[in-house]
Amino acid sequence: MANIISRTPVREQEPATRAANFEEVCYGFNLEEAQREASRCLHCRNPRCVKACPVGIQIPNFIAAIAEGDLQMAANIIAEDSLLPSICGRVCPQESQCEGSCIVGIKNEPVAIGKLERFVGDWQLENGTAEKAVIEPNGKKVAVVGSGPAGLACAADLAKWGYEVTVFEALHRLGGVLSYGIPEFRLPKERIVEREIAKVERLGVKFEKNIIVGRTLTIDSLLDEEGFAAVFIGSGAGLPKFMGIEGENLNGVFSANEFLTRINLMGAYAPERFDTPVRRGEKVAVVGGGNVAMDAVRSAKRLGADAYIIYRRSEAELPARVEEVHHAKEEGVQFAMLTNPVAVVGDEKGWVRALRCVRMELGEPDESGRRSPVVVEGSEFELECDTVIMALGTSPNPLIASTTEGLERNRRGCLVASEEGATTREGVFAGGDAVTGAATVILAMGAGRKAAKAIHDYIRSTVDRQPTKSK
Numbered sequence: 001m002a003n004i005i006s007r008t009p010v011r012e013q014e015p016a017t018r019a020a021n022f023e024e025v026c027y028g029f030n031l032e033e034a035q036r037e038a039s040r041c042l043h044c045r046n047p048r049c050v051k052a053c054p055v056g057i058q059i060p061n062f063i064a065a066i067a068e069g070d071l072q073m074a075a076n077i078i079a080e081d082s083l084l085p086s087i088c089g090r091v092c093p094q095e096s097q098c099e100g101s102c103i104v105g106i107k108n109e110p111v112a113i114g115k116l117e118r119f120v121g122d123w124q125l126e127n128g129t130a131e132k133a134v135i136e137p138n139g140k141k142v143a144v145v146g147s148g149p150a151g152l153a154c155a156a157d158l159a160k161w162g163y164e165v166t167v168f169e170a171l172h173r174l175g176g177v178l179s180y181g182i183p184e185f186r187l188p189k190e191r192i193v194e195r196e197i198a199k200v201e202r203l204g205v206k207f208e209k210n211i212i213v214g215r216t217l218t219i220d221s222l223l224d225e226e227g228f229a230a231v232f233i234g235s236g237a238g239l240p241k242f243m244g245i246e247g248e249n250l251n252g253v254f255s256a257n258e259f260l261t262r263i264n265l266m267g268a269y270a271p272e273r274f275d276t277p278v279r280r281g282e283k284v285a286v287v288g289g290g291n292v293a294m295d296a297v298r299s300a301k302r303l304g305a306d307a308y309i310i311y312r313r314s315e316a317e318l319p320a321r322v323e324e325v326h327h328a329k330e331e332g333v334q335f336a337m338l339t340n341p342v343a344v345v346g347d348e349k350g351w352v353r354a355l356r357c358v359r360m361e362l363g364e365p366d367e368s369g370r371r372s373p374v375v376v377e378g379s380e381f382e383l384e385c386d387t388v389i390m391a392l393g394t395s396p397n398p399l400i401a402s403t404t405e406g407l408e409r410n411r412r413g414c415l416v417a418s419e420e421g422a423t424t425r426e427g428v429f430a431g432g433d434a435v436t437g438a439a440t441v442i443l444a445m446g447a448g449r450k451a452a453k454a455i456h457d458y459i460r461s462t463v464d465r466q467p468t469k470s471k
Contacts, residue, residue, distance in 0.1 A: 007109035008037040015330035019301055022184040022269040025327060026090075031069075034119045038067040040104055040111050048101035049113060054446030055153070057081045059098055059113055066116060075124040078117065082445065083156050083199045084149070086125055086192045089118025091182055092442040093321055125195050135204060138162035140459055143228040145213045145400065148176020149441045150234030150432025152200050153448030154455075159203035161456055166228075168211040173265055176236050177433075178441070180265035181257070183295050185302070189264070214399035219407070223427055229462070230427045230455045233415060234448055237394040237433035243287070247344030248390075252352030254279065256288070256296040256391035263299050281305045281387030285355050287341055288391030289313065292438075294324040296389045297333050307333050308383070312340040312360050312373045336383065338362075340373065344388055354382040394438045404428070412437055421451030422458075429455055 011027040012018075018025050029037065041063045049059045058077055065074035078085045094100070094114035102110035142158050144151045147169040155165045173179045175193050187193060201207065211217060213235070222228045240255030242248050259279070267274030284300040286293050289311035301307040309328070311318065314337050318325055329335070338360040345354040359379035362371035395413045406425040408416040414435055421429040431447030433439055 005036070005040050007040070007112055008033050010112070010115055015327075015332075018185065019331035022299075022302055024188055025185050028122060029115055029119045034066055034116060035069065037112050037116060038063045041067070042103055044103055048103065049098040049111075052097045052101035053081075054097065054442045055081045055449055057098075057117070062120060063111070063113070063116055066120065071120060071123050071127075074120045078120055081449075082153075083203075084152065084196045084445065085117045085121030087121075087149075087178060087187065087196050088442055088445070089114050089116075089121055090187050090192070091440075093440055095322060097442065121196075122192075125192070135160060136162050137164065140164065141166070141226075141228045142455060142459075143168065143222045143226070143231045144234060145219075145231065146170075146176055146234040146236055146432075146434075147174040147197070147207060148178065148234055148236050148432065148444065150236075150434075150444040150448035150451075151176065151232065152197065153445040154232045154234060154431065154452045155205045155448075156200050156203055157449055157452035158455065159200070159205050161452075163456075163459075164206075165204070166206045166208060168213050168217065169207060169209045170212045170235075171265065172209055174207055174209065176234075180261040181292065181295070183260065183264055183299050184269055185298070186295070212399070214403040219400065219404040219425070219428060229459050230429060232421070232448070232451050232455060233400060233423070233428065233430040233434055234432045234444070235397065235400060235434045236444075237396045237414075237438045239395045239397050239413070240390065241392045241394060242390050243341065243392065245341060245343050247346055247352075250344050250346040250352050251350050252279065252281070252386055253344055253388045253390070256286070256292045256389050257394060259296055259389050260292070260299065263303075269299070269302070278303070279387050281385070283385040284308065284387040284389060285310050285341075285383060285385040286389045286391055287311075287355075288393075289318045289320055290391065290393070291320045291324055292393075293391035294320045294328050296391050298324075298328055298331060300387070300389065301328075301331055301333055305387070308385070309333060309335045310339050310341060310355065310357065310383070311335070311337055313370065314338055314362060317362075317370050338373065339383075340375070341388075342380070345382060352386055352388055354384050355388055356380065356382050394433075396434045396437070400434075418454075419450070420454040421447060422454055427458070429458075 062074040062077040098113045099110040141164045144167040240257045262278045266276040268276040268278035280303045284305040285308045286297040287310045297307045343356040347353040359376040360373040363374040366372040408424040415430045417430045421431045429451045431451045432444030
């Protein structure tokens with residue numbers, strides 16, 4: 001008999017209230033709600049959800065444990081494959097991964113796997129009952145560059161296998177994009193991110209902050225002088241892209257990276273606690289349609305602006321998560337679809353006055369399969385605004401590759417690496433946004449785990465190749 005129980009709704013802040021604060025939007029499940037939702041799982045013989053999870057969490061097993069009320073067992077099952085369930089449950093695009101493959105979703109709404117993962121993760125953080133891993137040191141050292149999702153996942157797996165792992169972070173706070181990119185209202189920093197990272201620290205992983213690999217240290221010095229047997233590069237993609245249009249150098253034009261970093265990493269969302277300067281525009285136009293654009297526009301709204309999304313395709317082509325678009329609309333964000341900027345217009349003092357745009361219509365599909373936008377002749381107009389935020393994607397910083405001989409990049413500036421993470425330099429591995437360009441947290445974690453296994457195999461093979469010392 002088909003499972004006909006409807007999906008359990010999740011409690012949230014009221015839109016009018018949350019649009020004026022940076023507190024978390026979604027409250028998550030309580031135990032009763034989680035067990036009700038867990039009862040919807042069909043426990044398929046060949047669970048497609050597990051295959052669709054980049055880190056391979058045994059989803060039906062942890063959901064069964066929730067249904068039985070054994071939350072410790074649920075936490076232990078997830079911990080076998082991920083130490084960041086409270087983070088992933090909040091920010092991963094489950095609709096296109098595990099939930100998108102859920103059998104229940106064929107005739108009904110899929111099981112809320114992400115919300116259940118978050119529930120277990122939050123329960124574990126509050127109860128502090130994670131199993132303590134028994135780790136036998138193997139005497140080998142591995143360096144990890146970057147404390148974002150890829151670096152954390154790689155470091156955790158290597159630590160479990162007995163490696164002495166040191167993570168080198170360029171910024172003053174750990175977490176990479178988790179700390180500087182994703183807003184507090186989607187991912188609380190002190191309550192969630194810092195506590196999840198502490199679980200990785202408890203495995204024995206060491207963290208060194210304010211270390212810029214490529215300047216403070218180099219890949220060569222880590223391998224040749226510091227005694228590391230291998231290096232994993234998970235430095236992300238923090239170099240912002242711009243349109244190259246007239247007026248982008250005017251005062252009041254920002255990259256989404258800078259805008260969000262000031263708010264998230266440097267605490268500008270809490271002026272009562274931090275003195276970080278941030279542009280609080282009255283009318284803000286965010287150019288782009290991805291999750292970063294939604295984060296930027298919703299942050300601008302919370303800082304008091306009339307906030308707009310400017311996107312050159314229609315709503316059907318928006319790459320952002322449906323949930324983020326829905327929340328943005330509820331909060332009063334305005335969407336100017338099929339609209340493309342052609343210039344930023346300034347006033348006599350060099351500040352943004354307006355965004356000059358043209359109307360678009362959709363033509364034939366491009367290489368990505370989406371219909372290409374085409375300019376509507378004679379449709380130029382100006383959108384009055386005092387701040388423009390470009391959320392057009394990012395690419396990896398070239399510093400590490402430019403200071404490491406034999407480390408190749410592709411035409412997009414990304415490190416060249418195999419599916420397992422091996423780069424063109426022996427002993428150096430890479431994964432996440434540094435290889436793919438900007439992607440998702442869970443894909444970066446999956447890449448970090450694959451690279452950890454490859455590093456483990458590499459180090460064991462190098463030990464096997466070493467000549468035996470004569471007595």
